[in-house]
Amino acid sequence: MGRRSRAERRAARKTKRANKKLKRADKREANGNTKRAEALRKRAAVLKEKSTTIKSQINGQVIRGLSAQIVEVNSLGNYRIKANWNFQQNELTAYDKLNLTLAPANPLRNNSWKQEGETTTSASTFTFKELTKNLRYTVKLFGSQNGTKKLLDRTFVKKNK
Structure with missing residues (x-):
């Protein structure tokens, strides 16, 4: 091990x-x-x-429909992550707002940074600074119905070796 x-x-x-x-x-x-x-x-x-x-x-588990991958890493160590979700359009109509939150999957570092992207499209790109090598990130998709927030999905990505 x-x-x-x-x-x-x-x-x-x-x-x-x-x-x-x-x-x-x-x-x-x-x-x-x-x-x-x-x-x-x-x-x-x-x-x-x-x-x-x-x-x-x-041990993060994928609930459904959301995937994310690292698109590019620039010289500053900034990563661009692209998150997609493949829900059926009719599944999404019930929500007033959809919003993605990106955070380290390691809960001990959760206060290091957080970036939220509000979007209703099926793909969203985030940029953020990498903290340590091989850190795992979590992408959360929230939907809000009349102001109440619901976690629809989450997925974990690992930095490519």
Whole structure:
């Protein structure tokens, strides 16, 4: 098995820390300190939750109809990604607005940048700066019906080696 990604390693650390806390909680309870044990279990639960969300986001799955590929990389390291979706036209008429969001698939870097393109055409091109080699990106397609946003689809692309 190859080297685990940064997010996976971080998730594993969180799980390890959580398990340590649970072990300590058991010890405390054995010595009659139930209050402390409760607090530790609570904190461990939060850590576990965090590590699982990261893991589940690493294995992105395509729901339907949306595909994206890197079109070009210029000398500045800017990528142009083209996203297409092949929904039937009648499927789209129910939505007032369609909009694509591009973000790194690695949730730990989610605040690094975000770019949204509002569009109702079937192809959209985004430009953004690459952050690290082999980072995975996610393209999300949102549709809004009377102001309520719905995630219609998402897909993951990897930088070409």
